[in-house]
Each structure stands twice: as C-alpha cells, then as structure tokens.
Amino acid sequence: MEQLLVALGSMALGVGACALYFWGSNRLLDLVFPARSAHAAANIRRANLIRPWLFLGPAVIILTVYLVYPVLNSIWLSLHGRTGEEFVGLDNYVWLFGDDGFRESIRNNLLWLVVVPAASTFFGLIAAALTDRIAWGNIAKSLIFMPMAISFIGASVIWKFIYDVRAADVEQIGLLNAIVVALGGAPQAWIALPFWNNFFLMVILIWIQTGFAMVILSAALRGIPEETVEAAVLDGANPLQIFLKIKVPQIWGTIAVVWTTITILVLKVFDIVLAMTNGQWGTQVLANFMFDWMFRGLDFGRAATIALVIMALVVPIMIWNIREAQKDA
Amino acid sequence: MEGIAGRKPALIWAVHLSVVLLVVLWTLPTFGLLVSSFRDKDQLSVSGWWTSLTSTERNLVVRAPAPDDKGAQRQEGAFHVITGNVFDGGGAGAVSAFGVSSQDPSAFAVGETAVLKDGERVSVTETGDFRIEADQPMTGKRGQRLFVTVLEPPLFTLDNYRTVLLSEGIGRSFINTLTVTIPATIIPILIAAFAGYALAWMRFPGRTFLVAMVVGLIVVPLQMSLIPLLRLYTDIGIGKSYVGIWLAHTGFGLPLAIYLLRNYIKGLPKEIIESARVDGASDFEIFVKIVLPLSFPALASFAIFQFLWVWNDLLVATVFLGNNEEQLVMTGRLRELLGSRGGNWEILTASAFVSIAVPLAVFFALQRYLVRGLLAGSVK
Amino acid sequence: MSSVSLKEVGKSYGRVEVLRGINLEIETGELIVFVGPSGCGKSTLLRMIAGLETITAGDLSIDDERMNDVPPAQRGIAMVFQTYALYPHMSVRDNMAFGMKIAKKPKAEIEAAVSKAARILQLEPYLDRLPKALSGGQRQRVAIGRAIVRDPKVFLFDEPLSNLDAALRVATRIEIAHLKESMPDSTMIYVTHDQVEAMTLADRIVVLNGGNIEQVGAPLELYENPRNVFVAQFIGSPAMNLLDATVTATGTQTTVGRADGPAVVVPIASQASDQARPVRLGVRPEDLVLTEAEDALIEAEVDLVEALGETTVLYLKGANGGAGTIAKLPGIHPVKKGTRVRLKADPAKLHLFDEAGISFRHR
Numbered sequence A: 001m002e003q004l005l006v007a008l009g010s011m012a013l014g015v016g017a018c019a020l021y022f023w024g025s026n027r028l029l030d031l032v033f034p035a036r037s038a039h040a041a042a043n044i045r046r047a048n049l050i051r052p053w054l055f056l057g058p059a060v061i062i063l064t065v066y067l068v069y070p071v072l073n074s075i076w077l078s079l080h081g082r083t084g085e086e087f088v089g090l091d092n093y094v095w096l097f098g099d100d101g102f103r104e105s106i107r108n109n110l111l112w113l114v115v116v117p118a119a120s121t122f123f124g125l126i127a128a129a130l131t132d133r134i135a136w137g138n139i140a141k142s143l144i145f146m147p148m149a150i151s152f153i154g155a156s157v158i159w160k161f162i163y164d165v166r167a168a169d170v171e172q173i174g175l176l177n178a179i180v181v182a183l184g185g186a187p188q189a190w191i192a193l194p195f196w197n198n199f200f201l202m203v204i205l206i207w208i209q210t211g212f213a214m215v216i217l218s219a220a221l222r223g224i225p226e227e228t229v230e231a232a233v234l235d236g237a238n239p240l241q242i243f244l245k246i247k248v249p250q251i252w253g254t255i256a257v258v259w260t261t262i263t264i265l266v267l268k269v270f271d272i273v274l275a276m277t278n279g280q281w282g283t284q285v286l287a288n289f290m291f292d293w294m295f296r297g298l299d300f301g302r303a304a305t306i307a308l309v310i311m312a313l314v315v316p317i318m319i320w321n322i323r324e325a326q327k328d329a
Numbered sequence B: 001m002e003g004i005a006g007r008k009p010a011l012i013w014a015v016h017l018s019v020v021l022l023v024v025l026w027t028l029p030t031f032g033l034l035v036s037s038f039r040d041k042d043q044l045s046v047s048g049w050w051t052s053l054t055s056t057e058r059n060l061v062v063r064a065p066a067p068d069d070k071g072a073q074r075q076e077g078a079f080h081v082i083t084g085n086v087f088d089g090g091g092a093g094a095v096s097a098f099g100v101s102s103q104d105p106s107a108f109a110v111g112e113t114a115v116l117k118d119g120e121r122v123s124v125t126e127t128g129d130f131r132i133e134a135d136q137p138m139t140g141k142r143g144q145r146l147f148v149t150v151l152e153p154p155l156f157t158l159d160n161y162r163t164v165l166l167s168e169g170i171g172r173s174f175i176n177t178l179t180v181t182i183p184a185t186i187i188p189i190l191i192a193a194f195a196g197y198a199l200a201w202m203r204f205p206g207r208t209f210l211v212a213m214v215v216g217l218i219v220v221p222l223q224m225s226l227i228p229l230l231r232l233y234t235d236i237g238i239g240k241s242y243v244g245i246w247l248a249h250t251g252f253g254l255p256l257a258i259y260l261l262r263n264y265i266k267g268l269p270k271e272i273i274e275s276a277r278v279d280g281a282s283d284f285e286i287f288v289k290i291v292l293p294l295s296f297p298a299l300a301s302f303a304i305f306q307f308l309w310v311w312n313d314l315l316v317a318t319v320f321l322g323n324n325e326e327q328l329v330m331t332g333r334l335r336e337l338l339g340s341r342g343g344n345w346e347i348l349t350a351s352a353f354v355s356i357a358v359p360l361a362v363f364f365a366l367q368r369y370l371v372r373g374l375l376a377g378s379v380k
Numbered sequence C: 001m002s003s004v005s006l007k008e009v010g011k012s013y014g015r016v017e018v019l020r021g022i023n024l025e026i027e028t029g030e031l032i033v034f035v036g037p038s039g040c041g042k043s044t045l046l047r048m049i050a051g052l053e054t055i056t057a058g059d060l061s062i063d064d065e066r067m068n069d070v071p072p073a074q075r076g077i078a079m080v081f082q083t084y085a086l087y088p089h090m091s092v093r094d095n096m097a098f099g100m101k102i103a104k105k106p107k108a109e110i111e112a113a114v115s116k117a118a119r120i121l122q123l124e125p126y127l128d129r130l131p132k133a134l135s136g137g138q139r140q141r142v143a144i145g146r147a148i149v150r151d152p153k154v155f156l157f158d159e160p161l162s163n164l165d166a167a168l169r170v171a172t173r174i175e176i177a178h179l180k181e182s183m184p185d186s187t188m189i190y191v192t193h194d195q196v197e198a199m200t201l202a203d204r205i206v207v208l209n210g211g212n213i214e215q216v217g218a219p220l221e222l223y224e225n226p227r228n229v230f231v232a233q234f235i236g237s238p239a240m241n242l243l244d245a246t247v248t249a250t251g252t253q254t255t256v257g258r259a260d261g262p263a264v265v266v267p268i269a270s271q272a273s274d275q276a277r278p279v280r281l282g283v284r285p286e287d288l289v290l291t292e293a294e295d296a297l298i299e300a301e302v303d304l305v306e307a308l309g310e311t312t313v314l315y316l317k318g319a320n321g322g323a324g325t326i327a328k329l330p331g332i333h334p335v336k337k338g339t340r341v342r343l344k345a346d347p348a349k350l351h352l353f354d355e356a357g358i359s360f361r362h363r
Helices: A002-032 A039-079 A091-098 A102-133 A137-149 A152-162 A175-182 A195-222 A225-233 A238-250 A252-268 A271-277 A288-295 A300-328 B008-039 B041-047 B159-166 B170-201 B207-218 B223-236 B241-267 B270-278 B283-294 B294-313 B314-318 B328-339 B344-377 C040-051 C092-102 C107-120 C136-149 C166-182 C195-201 C219-224 C229-234
Strands: B054-065 B072-077 B079-085 B094-099 B113-115 B121-124 B130-134 B145-152 C004-013 C017-026 C031-033 C058-062 C077-080 C156-160 C185-192 C204-210 C211-215 C241-248 C252-257 C261-266 C278-283 C288-290 C298-307 C313-317 C326-330 C340-345 C351-353
Touching: A002 A039, A002 B170, A002 B241, A002 B283, A039 B207, A039 B223, A039 B241, A039 B283, A039 C185, A091 A300, A102 A137, A102 A195, A102 A238, A102 A252, A102 A288, A102 A300, A102 B008, A102 C313, A137 A195, A137 A271, A137 B008, A137 B113, A137 B294, A137 B344, A137 C278, A152 A175, A152 A195, A152 A271, A152 B294, A152 B328, A152 B344, A152 C229, A175 B008, A175 B283, A195 A252, A195 A271, A195 B008, A195 B159, A195 B344, A195 C326, A225 A238, A225 B041, A238 A252, A252 A288, A252 A300, A252 C107, A271 A288, A271 B328, A288 A300, A300 B207, A300 B344, B008 B344, B008 C340, B041 B054, B041 B344, B054 B241, B121 B145, B159 B344, B159 C017, B170 B344, B170 C278, B207 B241, B207 C004, B223 B314, B241 B294, B241 B314, B270 B283, B283 B294, B294 B344, B314 B328, B328 B344, B328 C017, B344 C340, C004 C040, C004 C185, C017 C040, C017 C058, C017 C185, C031 C040, C031 C195, C040 C058, C040 C077, C040 C156, C040 C185, C077 C136, C092 C107, C092 C136, C107 C136, C107 C156, C166 C195, C185 C195, C195 C219, C211 C229, C229 C326, C229 C351, C241 C261, C252 C278, C288 C326
Parallel strands: C031 C185, C031 C204, C077 C156, C156 C185
Antiparallel strands: B054 B145, B072 B079, B079 B130, B094 B145, B113 B121, B121 B130, C004 C017, C004 C058, C204 C211, C241 C252, C241 C278, C252 C261, C278 C351, C288 C340, C298 C313, C298 C340, C313 C326
16 A cells, blocks of 8 residues: 555656656746747747757657667677676677577577468458458457457466366366367377477467457558449459459558568567476577576676677668658658 | 348358357457356366366265264164265265275265175265264274265355465555556656657757657667666666666657657647647647647557556566565566466466456457557558 | 330338339430439449349349349449549559459450550550559549440449549540440440539430439430429529419410519410419529510519629529529620619420429429
C-alpha cells in the first residue's frame, strides 16, 4: 500500500515536472520576448526561433542519451575487453565469428527471420480474407488478435503447458502429447527435440503476431476498390483467383510493411527463448546469446559486439524506412 | 459482394468452418491455461484440462487403522471388525474397485469380498466405507493397506489464486509492475506530443533531419542500449531504481510515439491551426488548446501500446530493476517461477493468468483505439 | 428478337423493396438508357442484369435463356464501371486480357482481341502502361476496351462518364455513340442520371423513379409525350412548368380555367366525367414566347434574368409568392429584372395532367 502511494506520488511528480517544464519554459520565453511591445515583430521572430527547441528539447535529449549514445558507445565497447577498460582491437569480432554459440544463434535467427514473418503474414492474410466475408468476423478477429496483449513470458507459460511431457505410461496433461498419444504415437519432449524445437518456439511468436498481421491486412483488403473485385467477377475469376490475382497484388505495399515490422520484432526476441529453453538444446538466438554474455559471462565487450550484429541486421530496414518516410513528406 | 448470383453455398460453409478452426486454434491455448488455473492441483497434475468436466479416475492407497490401536477394533457378534472410510484422509468421489495388494490394485469390484491369506475378509462400498472382518481378534501394529480406484468428480477451486496472490509474491509483483507501467506510459506521451507538434507544424532548421532520425531510431534494437545505459546509470548513481526504468522505457518508446503523433498531428486540418494563429494564439496555446484535444484518439492508441509493451516487458525490467521483493515485476516473477516451480502447474497457470489479466482487459476494452493506432502506424 | 427480357423483376433487401414489377424487353442491337434521380434503383437494376446483385423476384432472360442463377461471367455480358475499376497492378494490356486469360483462351486469340480493341479505342501507344499513368479519359477507354475484348452479347455501362470533366464527357459520349454504330449487333444498357446523355445516346429511354418504371420510349417521344408529371419534369431542362387549373369544358378539346390567368383551350380530348376536375397544365420553358396580347398564358414580373447568349432564361415571380414559372427564349432579349412580361405558347404543345399526375393523352 505504502509503495502504491509512493508510486502515485512519483508518478504525479514525474508528470508534473514534465508539464511544468513545458509550461514554464514557454512562459519564460513570452516574458523575455513579449509579443506586445515596441519590438513586437523582432521579439516574435526571436521567440519563434527558440520555441521549437523548447518543444523538442526533452525528446532530443532522451533520444540522444537512450538511443544515439548507446549505439556509439557499443561500437566503442566492442573494441574493448570485458570491463571496457583495455583496448583489444577486433579481438571480440574474431572471437565472435569463431564461436559455436554465435554460429548456432545466427543459424537459428535466420531460421526465425524466414519462418516467423512468413508464417505470421500468411496466417494473418488468410484470417483477414476469411473473417471479412462473414457476419461474426469481428468477433473472430478480436479472438485471433487477443494473443497480441499477452506478454512473451505469459505466452511461454501457455505453450510450455501445451508442450508438457509425462512418462509414456501415465496420462499426458500437455495437449500436444495427448493428441500424439491418442493417435498412437509416443510422447515427445518437444522443446528438447534437436532442430525441430526451434519451430516449436517459433509457433509461440507466430501465434502472437498473426493477429497483428491480420488487423492491418484486413484494413488494407477493405481499402481495395470494390469495383475491381466486381470487374474480376465479371471477367470470370473464381474467389481464389480474385484473392491471388486481384486483391493480394493490390496490397503488396502493406504486406511489405507487416513483414518488416515482424522481422524487426523477431531480431529482438529474447523472452520466449529465455523462458522456454534458455538457449539449451540448440535453440540459442542472438538476443538471448547477448543476454547470456552480459549477465552470465559478464563480458560487456563481447555482449556489445553481439548487439552490434543485431543492429547491423536491422540497418537495411532502417534505411528503407527512412526512404519511405521521406517519400511521404 | 453479398449479392453475386450463382454463388456456391458450400463455399460459404467452408469459410465459416475455416474461421471456426482458426479461432479455436488461437484461443485454445489461453483457454486451457484459464481452465487449468481453476482446477484442483491434484487433478491438474494427473489429467489434461480438457477432461476437467468429466470425472477423473484416481488410485488411492489408504491404510486401515492398526488393529493394535485402541478402539480400532470392536466385536460384533462372533466377528471382530475394523471399519472406516477411504476418504477419511480427504477427497471425495465414487469407489469403483479395490484391491489388497499393489500387484493388483483393482482386483475386486465394489460389493465383492476379498479374503486375505490370514482369513480376514475385506469389503468396500461405493461411498468408500470399508469393513475388515475376522473370526479371531486381529493383531498388528500396522493397518491393512487398501488400494481403491476412485472416480473423482471435477473439482474447481480458487485455491491456486489464493496461493499465488498471498504466498508466491505475485501480489507484490503486481504492484511493482503498476509502479513501473503508469509513469512509463504517461511521460513519453507528454514528451512525444510536444515533439510531434514541433516536427509537424513549426518551422526551424534541421527539421527534416530530426524526422529522419526519429524514423531511423524506431528500429534500433534495444539490446543495443542495455550495456551503455547500465554503465551510465552506475556511473551517475541512478543504479537500479524506478526513475531509471521510467526513463529507459520513455527512451525506447519515444521514437514510435513521436512518429505516430507527428503523423496524426500533421493530418489535422491546416486551416484550424492557421486560423488560431491569425487569432493571435502562440504555439504553446495552439498546442494545449487545439492540438492536444483533437489528438485524443492518437494519444489514446499510443497509450495503450506503451502500456501493453511496458506491462509485458521482461528484458528492460530484468536489466534496470533489481531481483528483490521490492522491484521484481510480474514478468520477472513468472520467469522465476518457471525456473523454480516448473512442474507446479497450479502455481504457473494461476500466476500467468494474473499477469495477463490486466493487458487482456485493456485489450478487450480499448481494442478500437489499438487497431486505429496500428493502422496509423502501418498503412499509408 | 429480344435480347434481354425482364419479367416482373423485383429486388428487396430484407423488407425494404427497392425495385418492383419491372417488365422490359430489350431488342438485340438496341442502346437503351436507364435514367432517373439518384436512389431510383437504376444502378441496382443494371447490377442485377450483370449478376452482381441477386434477383429476388421475377425472371431475367438473356437470349431467351433464364439467367437468374447464372454466375456473372457466364451471362455473356461486360460491364464498364463509373470508377473504371481497372486493376491497378496490371498494364493496360493485362487489364484487357485478364478475362480471356482466366478463361484459358489461346495466347494468339487473346493478343488478337486485345490489339483489335486497342485499335478501335486508339489505345495502342499505352498498352504497356499502368492505369495510374493514364488520364481519366484514357482510363475510361481502357475500361471500355476491357468490355470489348470480352465480346459480349450485352454491354452494361454504369454511369461511365460521371467521373470525367465536362469537356471529356462530351468527347467520350460521342466516342460511345460511334462505338455503338460500329457494333450494330451489340445490345447496350447504359445507366446515367444525366438526361443529356440519355437523350443523345439512347434508342429508347427507361425512366425509373422510386423502384418503378415510369415510362419507356424513344427520347423525343418522352419529350413530346410524357406519360406523367414525373417524366415531364425529369426530361427537359429547365423542368416543365406546371400551372394549376380546373376543367371547365370537355370533349375533343378541353377548356381549363385558371385562377391567375385566362381560360385556355387545349387540343387534348377529355371525358364528361372530367368536368370541374382540378388538373395541372404543363408548358415547357422553351415553348413559351413573348407576346403583347392581352390574353397571354402567363403575365408576371421578372425575378431574375440569365442571359446565356444562345438563350435567355427568365425566372418569373409566381402569384402570391408561389412557385414561379421559367421561360427559355432563344437568342438575346433585353428584358430587365422587375419588368412585367407576357408569354404565350402554342396550344398543341401544352400538356394536361390529372390529380394523380397522369397525362390526359395517356389515359
């Protein structure tokens, strides 16, 4: 209870400080350069030169400290030893490219990068196309979208329960093994199954991201002019042909956006692997690998190097995003 | 589209069925978790949650009172008798079979009489009453072992929730999570709204560069920032504190927030802002009195995003908050439980459900805004 | 031979009936125009013929074959949409070829059909462009080309000119007229709300209102001999003036008396039972001419003058502030606002409508 009060208090304080800054700084500016005085015109001009930076100040400072500085600092760290004191040149990179854990992480990450965005977009597209055609589609959408609200760790618990395994002679309480046994198979420890366990982990992220893909693609599908669909009906196309040849080509742009958004997410994914296997049984990924070196290996140099590899993988998407944004502006 | 002539009804049915299948696939995992969290912990560990509405067959081993115990044995006519109920030690249900040796625990049906080597006769009724009968007084320090097969009715209980909320520290973690989440949601919105307005409507050198920078920073993996910030925090003495994590979440959420709000604010009718300017309003007044109220939908959708993201975050909390009782958030607690109580599904399912209940409630209540925000960010 | 035949066709969405009892026979090679105010059901009727809307009552036949439940693509029709409905991701060539590709026609045949249509519509230089690189008029020509390639029995046009600017609209209208001439065996059904398009293009016009057919006929027949008040006012611009009157003498000619003007003898037959009946006397603005005579049909103060050069339109004040009349005089007239003018009309060009709005000539 006491902590709740502290929380409420600090919340009020934080928000208040923020509001006070914006109000106070603008007020100050108006006092220094009054708009109603002998030099009104000059004052307004001067105030207008300064005011944008009052608005932007906190954002620019925070972005710099929390995102720009870390990128530069990571580059510096990657050239230094475990505590960041001695300069080691490219040793960390040499170590990294020779390390088995890194090779495994890269292989798995590439697998994730191919499978998860593809599967999520695919299922999302199917779900969007189907739910748009039925009366209770909105309810269905809402339910498919729901996992989006669940934390990765919560989702991991949910799926670990599904993958649960018991000895062959007792009843299975994990749904997947229960089905396998009912079909006459032998129960498996799914998350310890080499190579395939990666896919069982990916299922979790696909399960979460399909709803996101569906919502966006559904909006895009609804944005397609109805007449083009009717024209295709008159041209004799069947529903599948209409979907593949008329609708999908018209929403390629949106599909690309969904795909890249999920790709970025996949690169950062860490919670699922940490919770399900902690990188054991050949499921290591870059984000968890980095976490390992940071907290268990306590080697900031190596961890920073791994982080830079993740960064390098998103740079192409970053450039593409900036280009797209500038095209709009 | 509804009215096109010559459509095949079979196709419509196929669509309905496929959607049902998708919905079931997507909700079943969560549903299973929810059902399980309300089940009795003994049933939960022996049977799948999909059987929770039917009775569960369980094998119990009970020991009858030892004949040497005082009052255990009494004489009825010519016989010496020990009676009792297999459920005396707890439980309920219907006995379907029993046995007297572990080799064959269900050798006898209810109502039958088992004759032991020493001539004692044992019978068990469906309600669990047993009777051991002998011609001579029975002796022994240990009672007869009885193996019974019991059909237990489904048991639902709130015990699991009581346990996790009171003794597993989930309650405390819940408050910790709230403490992290609320300021970490509001502060970035405030900062981003001002920045978004400046980037949308104010003229100053370097604007294009700043917009490009914001767009670029959206994709920077936050893994990048962890070590430099951790070192920075240690150097300047913030350490592992709530202020530290609020600012960290603000920093990580800010690029997307600025981008979304700038797009929205830029989409407001130019005439409104210009006419306010003609009326003599300063940028600060325009922002507070016109832009902020008009931007409510965008603010709301970003707020939901940031709330869900912070609430569900594990990484930032693990790095910037301690692992102690005062600071462990719910996702961290859940992860800890997965490690330490990995087999205790009654604890895990209830804890997981407590942790996802708030985001789910927010999701279902405010889904409309969430969808709108998603679309504003992705569809041009 | 009848190409398209509608028998008691109706359409309802649940309880709301938007079209009822439509009976229409369309001959092969005819260009028929559905015209009517927005919401009259003309587009719905066209879409029912196309198969884009189900028919909830009655029968539709094309070439004597019942088509109610036949899928759109197999009805032998092609449709041109108001918004062109071009596939934005396909080149002009692929847009036109799509239907034939779906039908798995041989390549050479597709190529021949596309180039023929492109030649007719002068689209040859644009065949490899995407629709977004074309102007509005070119896009509409591609849409028409797509229809031609399908070689349909019946062409359906759904307000094809409404998204074009005024100049292009006239040019494209003339193109469609030429197209019709070059394909004498094709039946065309054309929906518009613009009566100029209807009058200039149609062999016959179908006037729809509130889900009913008001009248079917050749353009000038509708103009000269409207069946009821609605058609009379809908065809012609400005709309026909209606003056309140009462029948005072019946016979082969009808005399009507008016509260705010002299009695008029109209050469339209009436029956004895019409005596003392309240009627409306219709006169088209372009049938009115200025006169000096004392017994002019209309005498009123000029409220507004629109001098267009080719014509001069006078808006006259009505009696007691009621609805005024409009006169459209050829050429230039130096009439000033506020002056009183007298107007007369050739009695043969007058119309009489009963209380139900039905023309006396059509009873």
